[in-house]
Amino acid sequence: MLALSRSLPLSEPDTRYAEVRHRTEALCVPLETDDYQVQSVIDASPPKWHLAHVTWFFETFLLKPFLPGYRPLDARYERLFNSYYNTVGPFHPRAQRHTLSRPTVAEVYEYRAYIDQHMVELIARCAPADRATVEERLTLGLNHEQQHQELLLMDIKRNFFANPMYPAYSDMPSFGSRESVPMRWLDFPGGIREAGYAGTAFSFDNEQPRHKVLLRDHRMASRPVTNGEYLEFMHDGGYGRPDLWLSDGWGAVTERRWDAPLYWISTGGTWHEMTLSGLRPVELSEPVCHVSYYEADAYARWKGVRLPSEAEWEVAVGGAPIDGNFVETARYHPRPAAGLHDHQWYGDVWEWTASTYSPYPGYKAMAGALGEYNGKFMANQFVLRGGCCATPQSHMRATYRNFFYPHDRWPFTGIRLSADG
Numbered sequence: 336m337l338a339l340s341r342s343l344p345l346s347e348p349d350t351r352y353a354e355v356r357h358r359t360e361a362l363c364v365p366l367e368t369d370d371y372q373v374q375s376v377i378d379a380s381p382p383k384w385h386l387a388h389v390t391w392f393f394e395t396f397l398l399k400p401f402l403p404g405y406r407p408l409d410a411r412y413e414r415l416f417n418s419y420y421n422t423v424g425p426f427h428p429r430a431q432r433h434t435l436s437r438p439t440v441a442e443v444y445e446y447r448a449y450i451d452q453h454m455v456e457l458i459a460r461c462a463p464a465d466r467a468t469v470e471e472r473l474t475l476g477l478n479h480e481q482q483h484q485e486l487l488l489m490d491i492k493r494n495f496f497a498n499p500m501y502p503a504y505s506d507m508p509s510f511g512s513r514e515s516v517p518m519r520w521l522d523f524p525g526g527i528r529e530a531g532y533a534g535t536a537f538s539f540d541n542e543q544p545r546h547k548v549l550l551r552d553h554r555m556a557s558r559p560v561t562n563g564e565y566l567e568f569m570h571d572g573g574y575g576r577p578d579l580w581l582s583d584g585w586g587a588v589t590e591r592r593w594d595a596p597l598y599w600i601s602t603g604g605t606w607h608e609m610t611l612s613g614l615r616p617v618e619l620s621e622p623v624c625h626v627s628y629y630e631a632d633a634y635a636r637w638k639g640v641r642l643p644s645e646a647e648w649e650v651a652v653g654g655a656p657i658d659g660n661f662v663e664t665a666r667y668h669p670r671p672a673a674g675l676h677d678h679q680w681y682g683d684v685w686e687w688t689a690s691t692y693s694p695y696p697g698y699k700a701m702a703g704a705l706g707e708y709n710g711k712f713m714a715n716q717f718v719l720r721g722g723c724c725a726t727p728q729s730h731m732r733a734t735y736r737n738f739f740y741p742h743d744r745w746p747f748t749g750i751r752l753s754a755d756g
Contacts, residue, residue, distance in 0.1 A: 352458070355477045356451060358727070359389065360444075362487050365504050371440045374433035375497035378745055379490035384416065384432045387443045389480040390450045391416035395423060396472050396705065398450065401465050402457045408449045409438070422704040474537050475705070481730040488611065488667055488725040493745045496598055496609045503613035507666050515620040516672040518564075519557040522756060523651055525550045530646045531695055532734040541709040542734040544697045548646040552756030555643055555651050558672045558679050559686060560634065560750040563619030565626075566606070568634050569595060579636045584629030587742050597625040597744035611667040620671035622684045622749045628717045628741035631687040631750040643753035645690040645718045645736065652680045652721075652733045659683060661728035669724055669749070682726070684749025685719040685737055692716040692738035716740050723747035 363371075363382055371383040380388075391412060398405045407413070415435060417426035427435065438446065461469050488504075495502050526549075532538035533545035574594045577585050587593065595601070598609040599617065606617040626634075635641050643651075659682025660670045669683040692713055700710030716738040722731040725747055739746055 351477060352451075352454060352473070355480050356447070359386065359480055359484055359487070360447070362484055366491070368440055370491070370494070371443075372433060372436065373494040373497075374490075375494045376745075377430045378743070379493040380429070380432050380486070381435075381494075382487055382491060383440055383443050384435065385483050385487050385490070387412065387416040387438075387446060388418055389476075389483045390443075390447045392479055393454055393476050394450050395420075397457060397469060397476065398453050401461065401469055402453060405453060408446055412438075412446065420704050420707050422707060472705075475708075478537060478539070478730060479708075481727045484662065484727060485723070485725045488662070489746055492598075492609070492611050492667075495611075501609055501614040504611040505665065505667055507612050507668075509612070509615060509618065510621070510666070510668075510670045512618060513620045513671045515561050515563055516558060516675060516677070518560075518752075519675070520554040520754070521557055521651070521678075522554050523550070523552070523647070525552040525756070528646070528650045530649050530734070532732065534732075538732060538734060539709055539736070540701055541692075541694070541698070541713075541736050542732070544695060546696050548650075550644075550647060550650060553643075553647055554754045554756055555647065556752040557675070558677070558751075559622035559669075559684055560752065561619060561671075562617050562621050562623050565596070565623040565634065565750075566617075566619070568637050571637070573633060573637055576637075579633040581629060581632060583741065584627075584633060587627065587629055591742075593630070596623060596630070618671070622669040622671075622679070624669050624684050624747055624749050625744050626687075626748055626750060627744045628687050628739075628748075630744075631748075632689075634750055635752055638752060640752050640754040642687055642689040643751060645688040645720060647753060648686065648688055648720045648751075649733055655680055655733075657681050657728065657731050657733075659722070659728075660724050661722060661731070662725050663728055664724070667724055669747070681721050681731060682728075683724055684721075684747050685723045685726075686721050686749055686751045688718045688720060690718045692718050692736070712738065719746075719748060723749075 366382060372381050374381045414425055415427050417423055491504055495504060528548050528550055529545055530548045531545040532542040573579060574588055580588060600607050607614050608617050631642055659679060660666060661682045672679055694713055700706040701708065719737040719739065
């Protein structure tokens with residue numbers, strides 16, 4: 336059962352539900368019909384699929400078990416829009432999502448409307464005996480859709496980058512050139528601390544339980560690494576020095592011919608980067624973005640330091656307000672630090688940690704199919720913290736554990752340094 340002590344109150348029927356569902360569709364407004372079908376790489380999914388999958392989630396885990404007399408709009412959608420829930424049933428292969436020209440975009444929006452209509456009905460007439468479980472699953476479903484709002488923007492950017500026209504999703508102006516705020520070291524004492532979620536609002540099961548961690552004295556950088564600083568690593572031959580790389584990382588560099596962050600293109604001797612507003616010159620003061628764990632680790636080694644553990648990051652953030660450059664700014668791009676006291680803990684770029692994505696002591700996955708949501712991915716991945724410019728602000732917490740494979744670069748991923756005290 337989802338560890339959750341406070342959920343979306345059904346006494347306020349569909350306000351939050353409507354807000355989240357509308358936000359997803361609003362993110363698709365700039366798309367042309369042709370854009371909905373593109374899947375440039377296996378990691379990225381077509382926007383149309385995202386719209387349908389989050390809808391499938393509500394249908395599968397709420398409407399089918401809890402709304403008496405519910406009948407699916409199309410029973411074939413159960414297979415087409417299941418992502419990876421083996422306990423639900425078979426699913427269409429991820430690498431072939433781009434082949435689904437049917438249902439059409441219009442039909443997917445009809446599917447969303449159909450599910451929304453029945454979700455409002457469920458919320459209004461939920462049986463008292465089911466209320467607690469429905470609240471939990473409804474809240475999980477909304478947070479799941481918020482995750483896919485970020486994935487939508489990640490995948491749109493990856494799909495547009497595959498197009499040699501480098502189309503723009505948004506015409507938002509750049510932040511402009513700024514002087515880089517000097518990086519400082521922030522000192523943190525060691526000792527026995529606590530990490531993990533212990534509040535009364537929503538959290539994912541992988542953030543629990545609260546537990547003790549032992550930290551050594553350490554330092555953390557006052558802001559993420561900038562493009563300008565990362566360029567120094569590149570100019571020093573960082574991508575050509577095997578001594579800086581983990582073995583798997585060096586394999587990725589040589590096999591995939593990495594020589595810069597994803598979305599960087601050298602034209603006429605000048606580096607440009609693909610943004611959701613099109614191709615632009617690399618701004619030196621902005622946080623470096625779209626680097627893998629391997630690149631983050633190699634950069635830290637080059638600097639003679641390391642990446643922070645997720646416990647160090649969480650304790651360092653403490654009770655800092657969850658302010659920053661999130662998706663609500665509609666910039667969809669990391670911003671330069673604004674001042675010496677703007678540590679950019681939240682927003683802008685997800686920050687790689689040196690911590691593998693593993694269960695906390697005492698972790699218990701949810702029962703049934705929803706147990707596949709987080710627990711089954713706890714292998715071969717690393718934890719990232721802090722959210723990014725594509726993350727909904729209301730979705731973020733100090734304890735939020737994002738995770739990706741160490742070679743992944745299409746998320747909005749960046750670097751914050753740490754060192755022993």
